[in-house]
Amino acid sequence: MPNLLAGESMVLPPIKQHWIVLAKGLFLPSLIGLVLLLIVDGPVDLGFGDWRVPLNLIVLVALAGVGYLVWLNWQAATLTVTDQRVILELGIVIRTTKVIPLDRVQDVSTRQTPVGQLLDYGSVEIDTAGAIANELFTYAAHPEMLRDQVFVLSEQLRRGL
Numbered sequence: 001m002p003n004l005l006a007g008e009s010m011v012l013p014p015i016k017q018h019w020i021v022l023a024k025g026l027f028l029p030s031l032i033g034l035v036l037l038l039i040v041d042g043p044v045d046l047g048f049g050d051w052r053v054p055l056n057l058i059v060l061v062a063l064a065g066v067g068y069l070v071w072l073n074w075q076a077a078t079l080t081v082t083d084q085r086v087i088l089e090l091g092i093v094i095r096t097t098k099v100i101p102l103d104r105v106q107d108v109s110t111r112q113t114p115v116g117q118l119l120d121y122g123s124v125e126i127d128t129a130g131a132i133a134n135e136l137f138t139y140a141a142h143p144e145m146l147r148d149q150v151f152v153l154s155e156q157l158r159r160g161l
Helices: 020-041 049-076 114-119 143-159
Strands: 010-016 078-082 085-090 096-101 105-111 121-128 135-141
Touching: 010 135, 010 143, 020 049, 078 143, 085 135, 105 143, 114 121, 121 143, 135 143
Parallel strands: none
Antiparallel strands: 010 078, 078 085, 085 096, 105 121, 121 135
16 A cells, blocks of 8 residues: 555555456466476376475475465555555565656556456556656556546646646
8 A cells, every 4th residue: 555645545445456467477387387296196107206295295385486476466566546646556576666646647548458348457558748657557457447537536636626
């Protein structure tokens, strides 16, 4: 959860990336782990003998470690909308925080693939004025709701409402 400025309040709770990020991050390691377990314990005896149990444990511990890192990375990626700014936080080891003042927001756009439309996730791009680079938050859950909320808040701030 980001640190808020004095007098600042959250408009939306921090938005996480969609669960599809977890599924994509776990697919390949799980597949590799399954293949390794089949090699060690498969129907064909490859001569692992007494090493079967330790090898199985190593594969399972490695798979659990990778799963935990994928989960931590997913937990760390958030986009928070306050009444004054948009805060994008990414990463667990190297933490990146980007802050976009709402009065600098020029446009907010979304992009959804057919699967993203079906599962309600997509990318949200926030175009900003001046030297601040445009920011992209990928795999955002409910991207259209997020786009509309940021756009309405930036318009209200610009009009002094």
